[in-house]
Amino acid sequence: MVNVAILGFGVVGSGVAEVLAKNGPHIDKKVNNLIRLKYILDVRDFPDSPFADKFVKDFSVIEQDPEVHIVVETIGGARAARDFTERALRAGKSVVTSNKELVAAHGYDLLQLAEANGVSYLFEASVGGGIPIIRPMNQCLAANEITTISGILNGTTNYILTRMIKAGLSFDAALKEAQANGYAEQDPTADVEGHDACRKICILSSLAFGRHVYPDQVPTEGITGVTLADVAYADSCGKKIKLLGRSMLRPDGRVCAYVAPHLVDGENPLSGVEDVFNAITVQGDAIGDVMFYGRGAGKLPTASAVVADVIDAAKHMKSRKYLGWGPGGPEVTQSPDGLESAWYVRAEGTPDQAREILGAGSFLGRAGAPEGEVAFLTPSMTRAALDAALAAGGLRPLSAFRVLD
Amino acid sequence: MVNVAILGFGVVGSGVAEVLAKNGPHIDKKVNNLIRLKYILDVRDFPDSPFADKFVKDFSVIEQDPEVHIVVETIGGARAARDFTERALRAGKSVVTSNKELVAAHGYDLLQLAEANGVSYLFEASVGGGIPIIRPMNQCLAANEITTISGILNGTTNYILTRMIKAGLSFDAALKEAQANGYAEQDPTADVEGHDACRKICILSSLAFGRHVYPDQVPTEGITGVTLADVAYADSCGKKIKLLGRSMLRPDGRVCAYVAPHLVDGENPLSGVEDVFNAITVQGDAIGDVMFYGRGAGKLPTASAVVADVIDAAKHMKSRKYLGWGPGGPEVTQSPDGLESAWYVRAEGTPDQAREILGAGSFLGRAGAPEGEVAFLTPSMTRAALDAALAAGGLRPLSAFRVLD
Numbered sequence: 118m119v120n121v122a123i124l125g126f127g128v129v130g131s132g133v134a135e136v137l138a139k140n141g142p143h144i145d146k147k148v149n150n151l152i153r154l155k156y157i158l159d160v161r162d163f164p165d166s167p168f169a170d171k172f173v174k175d176f177s178v179i180e181q182d183p184e185v186h187i188v189v190e191t192i193g194g195a196r197a198a199r200d201f202t203e204r205a206l207r208a209g210k211s212v213v214t215s216n217k218e219l220v221a222a223h224g225y226d227l228l229q230l231a232e233a234n235g236v237s238y239l240f241e242a243s244v245g246g247g248i249p250i251i252r253p254m255n256q257c258l259a260a261n262e263i264t265t266i267s268g269i270l271n272g273t274t275n276y277i278l279t280r281m282i283k284a285g286l287s288f289d290a291a292l293k294e295a296q297a298n299g300y301a302e303q304d305p306t307a308d309v310e311g312h313d314a315c316r317k318i319c320i321l322s323s324l325a326f327g328r329h330v331y332p333d334q335v336p337t338e339g340i341t342g343v344t345l346a347d348v349a350y351a352d353s354c355g356k357k358i359k360l361l362g363r364s365m366l367r368p369d370g371r372v373c374a375y376v377a378p379h380l381v382d383g384e385n386p387l388s389g390v391e392d393v394f395n396a397i398t399v400q401g402d403a404i405g406d407v408m409f410y411g412r413g414a415g416k417l418p419t420a421s422a423v424v425a426d427v428i429d430a431a432k433h434m435k436s437r438k439y440l441g442w443g444p445g446g447p448e449v450t451q452s453p454d455g456l457e458s459a460w461y462v463r464a465e466g467t468p469d470q471a472r473e474i475l476g477a478g479s480f481l482g483r484a485g486a487p488e489g490e491v492a493f494l495t496p497s498m499t500r501a502a503l504d505a506a507l508a509a510g511g512l513r514p515l516s517a518f519r520v521l522d
Numbered sequence: 523m524v525n526v527a528i529l530g531f532g533v534v535g536s537g538v539a540e541v542l543a544k545n546g547p548h549i550d551k552k553v554n555n556l557i558r559l560k561y562i563l564d565v566r567d568f569p570d571s572p573f574a575d576k577f578v579k580d581f582s583v584i585e586q587d588p589e590v591h592i593v594v595e596t597i598g599g600a601r602a603a604r605d606f607t608e609r610a611l612r613a614g615k616s617v618v619t620s621n622k623e624l625v626a627a628h629g630y631d632l633l634q635l636a637e638a639n640g641v642s643y644l645f646e647a648s649v650g651g652g653i654p655i656i657r658p659m660n661q662c663l664a665a666n667e668i669t670t671i672s673g674i675l676n677g678t679t680n681y682i683l684t685r686m687i688k689a690g691l692s693f694d695a696a697l698k699e700a701q702a703n704g705y706a707e708q709d710p711t712a713d714v715e716g717h718d719a720c721r722k723i724c725i726l727s728s729l730a731f732g733r734h735v736y737p738d739q740v741p742t743e744g745i746t747g748v749t750l751a752d753v754a755y756a757d758s759c760g761k762k763i764k765l766l767g768r769s770m771l772r773p774d775g776r777v778c779a780y781v782a783p784h785l786v787d788g789e790n791p792l793s794g795v796e797d798v799f800n801a802i803t804v805q806g807d808a809i810g811d812v813m814f815y816g817r818g819a820g821k822l823p824t825a826s827a828v829v830a831d832v833i834d835a836a837k838h839m840k841s842r843k844y845l846g847w848g849p850g851g852p853e854v855t856q857s858p859d860g861l862e863s864a865w866y867v868r869a870e871g872t873p874d875q876a877r878e879i880l881g882a883g884s885f886l887g888r889a890g891a892p893e894g895e896v897a898f899l900t901p902s903m904t905r906a907a908l909d910a911a912l913a914a915g916g917l918r919p920l921s922a923f924r925v926l927d
Binding site: 132136139140143144147247248249252253256258259260261262386389390401402403404405406407408409410411412415417418420421422423424425427428429 | 537541544545548549552652653654657658661663664665666667791794795806807808809810811812813814815816817820822823825826827828829830832833834
């Protein structure tokens, strides 16, 4: 018998309880053992829940119960969640989480603590919701040296961009619609400003490249600056605007990670990822491009990723599951400032002013463009070179997004 | 130290040697042990190979060497490969393979034999080349009851269909081009008749639904009957023709698996999978749709999947890796005859003859359609109902493909 405690009975936590209950016999067979939910920690009361008899309000009940083997942390945030995670690991319990904020901020320390206590700290659900990505990256791609990760990592922003592209809604209107449909929070900052995608690319980078990459090392730009004019220009050259988290192993061995809107060509499978779906492309030296696609959020998809980790932890009760990376540090990363790429630019100015910096690039057009607006794709250059060229040409940039190779 | 022997120095086998050599330090770190290639079995001589000192011609050298822990079988076929696999497992060595024919035909027996000998039999590379699919299905989706699998499982046929769709080549011309590019064998039967896709959907079905599904239980139709007329009609309604292997858990608990060309809607991510790429969609009760995408074949992608299994076997030298399913039998499967779907039909006849069976369906048109050709999409019905309706209407079918939901 393997006993599980869930911390936090919110969307994901209640989904975990539901999946454990619904697919119990199937799961027991997979583990070759009985997995049982013993406690749910929440400050609120749920007298009508089918799990009403399992609720406790004091974490130390769970901490001190030697029968609890696996703690599922679905509280979110990096305060109580961190405290309870540390205490659970110290008490010799494996911890499974969907908490990307905590893993991105303190993953290295928590993985070290898990190792020191001979237990597992697993977080498949922290990236890509229900999409299996952490485990395949760690195991299936183990034979590869991973070179690049590019992902649509946030369902809310992808929904908003999809509605801008397909229904012609403005950013504000699309955001309102997303909120009405429950795809965006009332305070959408973490999503639309790219912070959520930033946390996820931190986790993927740490796993792929072996050193902790912290959110403050990852320049992050959200989608609030994307306009319908940009969507139209992108469409005119067969591309779509997508918010991507990207991470690359650079020739000097450092990691270059950032989050920003990109123009993605229609031929690239990432361009077809719509609505709240997520997709992550991983490039390895042997395997080439591999893509993982699915629902990046939602109660049951995320819960199923959590439960997969619970199953894995239960199967590895004696030989803990190795998953981890080395410590972070300023020397681990480099800024994307030095990264060359083609750019999409929309600016105030004239075609003549743009011609000089355009080089081998090309002008773009759209219906209803106002007088004095010019848009174009540049040759490959750094951001600094782009800014210098725009200034030299006397162009005032309104939008500037990288074009994905 | 973990010693590996490779059986068969063909495309995949030599790729495995190359990946082990190239990414050696990276791999050793993953395993926390040293993985070393000790033997390569091949009847041919390779005096100029960098691995020349490792070749042996007699399998019993490998079989009787207690230092060999893992045997990589990349011979293909179900004869010598089967014999060597059985002998290796009996000798207490884990076996890793890319051989879909062997797994589809004898997977259950070989998995039983592995279990009896306390070793692993792993076959990530047998489906989807380098795409991680076997392990995610077994582990990451363990919390789900899988309901449907739909996959573009064969790169050769997908290349041919892509060239028909995008370049307007006939089937014969596209096949010749595929052969010239090394994407199709000189005898392309196994690919174009769907046998290769059939073996792969057998393996995925067995893994997902827990009982061995044999190739002769899976009705299989290839792409030799797909014409440019069909491609044009599909295009006229925003769909693409794709060869799919499908497998579904039916309400009576039986598995319905088959391989056939389908019309796939442009909104479905499978429709955007082009050239030699593969993609597999898995539907689970909690997770919804998840898709795995990548190169379905090729030396290094396939080799990297094999090496990932080698790493996994090396990490589980003491506690063998559980992967398996129950025995097959006629009661495991049911025919797709009872499966209702919309159909695309191209027939000799007139719209008037078609109108009766069309019901809520719709007519299709194409430029240059000859007199007396009619094409349409039907409402949902079984194949028998379709055939009866066509006969009743006096229509002679030229093509009839299911439309993917």
